[in-house]
Amino acid sequence: MNRFHAAAHSPAVTTRIGVALGIAFGICFLTGLLSHLIQHPPGWFGWPSRPVHLYRITQGLHVISGIASIPLLLAKLWTVYPKLFEKPPVRSVAHALERLSILVLSGAAFFELVTGLLNVAQNYPWDFYFPSLHYAVAWIAIGSVVVHVAVKLPIVRGPKEPEKPSPGLSRRGFLRSTWLVTGVAVVATAGATVPLLRNISGLSWRSGKDLPVNRTAAAAGVLDTARDPAWRLEVATAAGTRSFTRAELAALPQTTAELPIACVEGWSHSAVWSGVAFPDLLRAAGAEPGAEVRVLSLERGGLYATSELPGTHTADPLTLLALTLDGEELPPDHGYPCRVIAPNRPGVLQTKWVRRLEVR
Missing domain, CATH: 3.90.420.10 (Oxidoreductase, molybdopterin-binding domain)
Structure with missing residues (x-):
C-alpha cells in the first residue's frame, strides 16, 4: 500500500470522518423525524405556530445535512474499504457486528441519499410511495449508526496515532480535502433554502425570485x-x-x-x-x-x-x-x-x- 493509501485508510482519518458523518446523519434524521411528526401527528405531539420560520429552518437543516452526508459517506467508505476484504472475514462477535453495521449503514445511507436527491429534483423513477419508505429506511440507517458507533467507541476514545511526515497527501491533507468538498457541496446547493446564499449557490434548485409551484x-x-x-x-x-x-x-x-x-x-x-x-x-x-x-x-x-x-x-x-x-x-x-x-x-x-x- 502506498503512503497516500496508508494515510487515507488510517484509523484516525476513519474516526474523524465517521464522527462528522454521524453528526450530519443525526441532524438529518432528527429533522426528518420532526417533519414526519408534523405531517402525521400522534396524540402526544404538538407543533407551535410561532416562530413562523422554525419549520423552514429545520427542513433546511434536513436537506443541507443530507447534502453534506454525501461526500462524507464517500470519504468514509474510501477509508474503510480495504478492511472489508480482510481475512478471516469474521474474527469475533464485535468484528461481525462492525462489518454488519457497515453493510447495513452503507446500503441504507445510499438509499436515503439517492432517493432524497431525486425527491428534491421531483424525479420519481420508482413505484413505491417515497415518504413512507424513506421514513422506514431512515430508522434502519440510524439504528446501524448507533450499533456502529457502539462497536467503534473504544477506538474513538482511545489514544490517537501520531502522524508521520510522508510525501504525498497526508492524513491531515485528506481530511482537509474532505471538509472542503463537503463545504463546497453545501454552499453550492444551500441557496434553495438559505436566501442569503441564492446568488452563489449555482446548483440549488427552486432558487429563483418567483414563488415555485409543485402542483399546478x-x-x-x-x-x-x-x-x-x-x-x-x-x-x-x-x-x-x-x-x-x-x-x-x-x-x-x-x-x-x-x-x-x-x-x-x-x-x-x-x-x-x-x-x-x-x-x-x-x-x-x-x-x-x-x-x-x-x-x-x-x-x-x-x-x-x-x-x-x-x-x-x-x-x-x-x-x-x-x-x-x-x-x-x-x-x-x-x-x-x-x-x-x-x-x-x-x-x-x-x-x-x-x-x-x-x-x-
Missing part, C-alpha cells in the same frame, strides 16, 4: 371548478354550515403578512399574503378560534387534498385563508379562489383551492 391547477384537475362563478366556501360548524362567496370573503377584515412556504423537498420562499385570518373567519361562521379544522380542497384525488389545522394555528391571527399573493389576485396555480397559509407549517399542508372547512 391543471395537474390537479381544478382549473374549471376553481374559476366557476358558482364556487362557494363552505364552513361547517356545530351550529350548521355557512357558505361564503369570494366577494364576501374579501369583505371580511383582511390581514396581510409575509410568510414563507417551506417545502419538504428543501426549498423555501417568502411572499406577502393577504386574506381572512382564521380567527376572524371562524367567528364570522359562528365558531370560536382555537378549534381544530379539517381543510378540504377542490382537488379530489391528490395525496394532500385534505389537511388538518390544529387549534394552535386556527387561533393564530397569522393563519390566513389567503386571497391575494404579493398584492395581486391569487393565481390558479397558487390556489385560487383561496388557500391556506399558516405560519410554521410544511408546504404540503398549505392546502390550495379550498372548498370546505369542517370545524371540530
